[in-house]
Amino acid sequence: MASLPDLDRRFSRKIEAGKGIQLSADDLDLFVSTGAYDVFRQAVAEYQRTQCQQRNARSRSTSAANSLSTNGQGATSRSSGMTTSDSVSEAQARLRVILKPGG
Structure with missing residues (x-):
């Protein structure tokens, strides 16, 4: 059965290396039981x-590209989104x- 420190080490190494991780049923049980x-x-x-x-x-x-409005002085401004x-x-x-x- 997987232990929390073991699972943590595996997660940390994979995260640092930018790699994927395969989880066993025990790993998933541990992940769920911790509330994660x-x-x-x-x-x-x-x-x-x-x-x-x-x-x-x-x-x-309306989108900023399609929304031109006047500010009362003849100038136009775009919507801020x-x-x-x-x-x-x-x-x-x-x-x-x-x-x-x-x-």
Whole structure:
């Protein structure tokens, strides 16, 4: 059976090398039992929610390329677009803390 320190070492080495990793059923059980999978799913849900909100906002507004308006003095300006949410970055940071070696 995989141990948490062993799985951590394998993750860390693969991340540093930029390589993929194959997980056994024991590895997955350990990943789920630590709560890491719950955090991952939360990050996915927040990412999907943000994508839907951004898509909805884009569909309700016009794009910067097609939106020219006058400022009352005959000059035109472009739409500034929209900003992105930090919720996905926050969830990813929480996941990094949980999966951090020795954490």
